[in-house]
Amino acid sequence: MLLKILAISGLTLRTAIRSRVFGLLIAMVVICIAGLPFVIKSDGTAAGQTQLFIHYAFGLTMTLLSIAATWSAAGAISLEVAGRQMHVLVTKPVHAAEIWLGKWLGLMTINMVMLGLAGGLIYGLLHWNTRNAVLSAADQVSLREEILTAHSLIAPEQPIPSGAGRTLSAVPPGGTQSWIFRVPERVGPGDALFLQFQFATSRIERQMPVTGLWLIGADNSPKPYRTLGSYTPHVGHALKLPPAAPGQRLTVTYKNVETAAPGTPGTPATVLFAADTGAQLLIRESGFESNFTRALLLVLARLAFFTALGLTVGALFSFPVAVFTAFAFLFITGLSGWIGAEALMAEVDLAPAWLASLLNAATYGIIQLTHFVTPPLARFEPLNFLPTGAFIPLTLVGTAWGILALGYGGALAVLGIWIFSRREMGMTTV
């Protein structure tokens, strides 16, 4: 069984390389990624430029490879049926499952190589763009600490008392609010530590900054570290903290130093911290390289799904129809995360009430079904992590493979194999 699968995957690979599809795709990816730095227009900072490059280069790679994976998978079976190579293949002692899996494996090998190449290119360009000659040492350090890293958020040990459904903690002018964090043991001695915080204010002017004092005390140092700043509400801020030893307890206190003075425009603001995202500790979880690798694995999980999708529709339809169907499915998948059922609700004044409720029930059902049928791609979107230096846990990669590749991919495989084993070939006689 395995030998036959390997034979078929080897054939798929060979065909892809010989037919220059592979070379063309590589050229396209290389041109797109290498040309990107000349096209993008960032905010002008090293950090912004780096983030934008990671975001666009990675996004572009993902898009190109996803399209290529779906497209070539859609053709892998359907084009061989049209070209009649499949007529000969199915007269050999091979099961439909062996053909399907062999094709999938071959295409995934291509995907893997392509992704590896593109990933290497992005990584190399990233290094090249942030090399010593381009960026100052200080810029490089802050890049390493803020973006080219993998950090995760640690919730406070002693959070805001959230009894009785309290989700917000108000700090009036002159008031304070404290959190206690324990620095995890896994934090290295030289790792940069950040406090990430976000708040709302009682002001009507949504974005008017407020002045606040942060006091950070470690349990063995008597003098707390102080920093005064003006912070804009509704935006995540990251405050670099002095180095702390692993296992240490940090007491973080916010003091609202807004003062009330008669006649001043803008009354002093009360600051509101959310119980869950108000203040969190940002620690370095791993290096950028390993995070980057995990991001690539997330992409590969997607490609595994796209390949399965393409193969299955290719087993069912002719090539053009298969391509159209696969992309339509992906389009719906993309939209299903975006359009809520509410957005499509019929309004009562447009139709009689009974008709509207009937339409709404149908819409709701369709949306629910779509949600069920389409895979949760957004949940495993590497772009939500990589450009901001957020840590991609291995469990997420595992879940992505479990859900996208094994779950959805497996279901598609079963469907595709079943369809293919029943498919008749050579319906038109010459």
Added chain:
Amino acid sequence: MQPQHAALINDPTFSPERVIRAETLTKIFRDFWRRPKVRAVNAIAFNVQAGEVFGLLGPNGSGKTTTLRMILGLLTPTHGTLSVFGRSPRDVESKARIGYLPEESCLYPYLTAREILNFYGRLFNLRRAARKTCIDQLLEMTGLQHAQHRPVGEFSKGMARRVGLAQALINDPDLIVLDEPTAGLDPVGCRQVKDLILTLARRGKTVILSSHLLADVEHVCDRVAIMGDGAILVQGRVRDLLEQHDRCRLTFPTLAPDRLEAVMQVLRRETGAAPVVDHPARTLEQFFIETVGQVRPEPTAPTGVAPTEGLAEFLRMNTKQTSNAQHPTSNIEQDQN
């Protein structure tokens, strides 16, 4: 209306001699709305015995290829029974004993001849060493050694047919299905293929082929079925179908007119009818091969003429001797003379 998948049931009446059994075999092609569109094969019945060369004859669109495709499991019968080696044609195990040459060469254009044979060899789980031996022999047999490392996309139609033939034989099949085996070949190639079929048959292989070239069928087939409009119009042994039992033919060296007249008189007296005298003519094919043979004594040209005298070694070794004594080869030779 669902097609009756009677064909998928194992055949309880299977006997080793009967390789293919078809009864009331019907194939109806339907349109998008599943309405019957074409009745391509209409309730045909035939059997193919082991070691027999069976020909399906008929004009274009008569249902030959559809019948073959049903035998190969590419299409499922709409009605009727069809068993191959006593099993459903879709049975994967029995496909290990089948070799198929499609009507058109359906090869992977970017692969070389050797790679294609290697690929199919792997599908039969042939070990590497055995695979290499088989491929070498098949390439030699089909005269493709010189072109084995070229992509088959660059091959001429004739060469591609040879690759197709080689892949059909890679598993040393017991049943060989040939769809229009001589299509696209020059007369020399045709002859070689026909000789190959005969050789294979002599080695006990069962062959079923379709053709609309009557000469092919006449020369190689033991039995034929003539199809028209999806139905078998007539079937039987070739000789039985063609021989005129109420007439005889004598062949002797040309005599002087007076001596010939004497013989004629005897014949007239004995038969009571006027005998017809003429010179036996060679077939055009025979003449062509003799003529081309003088110009091209050795088959080394790039278009490659296979030395079909010898069957590939592995095909010869594994040959199961059959008890079928009435091989048609002798008959054909007699007819030609």
Added chain:
Amino acid sequence: MKNLAAIFLILAALLGLWGAARLHEQLWDYRARHQLLPAAPLENAPPLMAFTTVALGGFRGLIADLLWLRIIRLQQEGRIFEIAQLADWITKLEPHFTTVWAFQAWNMAYNISVLFPDAENRWRWVNNGIRLLRDEGLRYNPRNPNLYKELGWLYQHKIGYIMDSAHPFYRRKLAETMQAVLHGARLENHPEDTDLQRLREELKLDPAFMRQLDAEYGPFDWRLPETHALYWAWLGRQATPGTPGVPGTPDTPGVRSCDQMMLQCLSAAFRQGRLDFDPATDLYVTTPRLDLLPQVMKTYEEVIARYNERFFREIYANFLGEAIIILHSYGRVSQAREIYQQVLRRYPDVDRTISYDDFISANFAAMQKNAGDLPPPDAVAIVEGLLFQACRRKAAGDLADATEDERRARAFRDIYMQARASEDHRLRTGLPELDMLRRQAERRAQEETNAVIPERTAR
């Protein structure tokens, strides 16, 4: 026969193409006439952009919408590194939609900049907004007064006004940039070619227009944001659709806004058009340009005559009131009185029973009472004006009155600063130290003694 048919078909196709092209031109005309936007094809656009806008046709609006939605989402999430890129695409997809340019530039300068706590980063985003309008927007819409006004607004309000606590930083940055090019307050008579090139290419300022503006209304200190706002508003009211070089009429869209902005900027130039700037010592003090008053008043008169609107008459009255107070505090009482008489003559609803002195003292009292709301330039003018008078009196030997002026200046500044208790408020609207203002006043007094002839005629 077959060839003949082929030739005929080709001819027919060419005829059809020609006819379509003709119709197309008519359609452009029709759309332009009925103001069905976007009418004209892009001018000056790079080929890729011209192609995209044409090829996408009606879909480009849809794509621009999607990108816009993305901007909103990213902004809410605080992920702003992509916004400049998206804004670039949106504006290029809809290059003729003024509101798109204006909104994106305003969004960067106002909303995104304040997401950063530090002034340096904020300034970068203000600059991104300015560049989007100045370098790109105006390039594709050179005849749209609204865009000029929007650009002017970024200079006048974002950099010039006190809303943002980082505005002193912005002002200094602009002054630094201009000083590096101009080597002073204004364009020299024989500037270096490299400087001219920088003006044209980097700052998109035309030296000829700069001189023309200086000659007509100025001269101005080009390191001040109000001067830039004035420059763009002035260009905007000339750059109107239709024949180039013909200024727009009051009913041309956008022209009224430009006129209004010119008045605001000229008022500001009078109020705070004199700049003492030294990046080395972080000195940045603006004080009034009393000599500009005649030009400012003349412009007000012109605009009022052009529009004949109550609105312009009212803002003129407000300006004149402010001018009277400022002139008075610098001791130009006769000039101030004369203007006061003018106000009484022109505005019949002004209460005639109030004398000049009452007007002055009432205003001073009100300013002290509402010191918290008093704009910084007015406060500076009053404090420096009093210090200036003290200088003159000291020079004249009138020490007692000099001390009294000095005391009043200090008291006024103290009241003003006391009204600013919060750090943020002081940061935005605080006054320079008294000593610094005194030095300004002394220099002003020195200049007035030296220059018998007023600055304007000396030019």
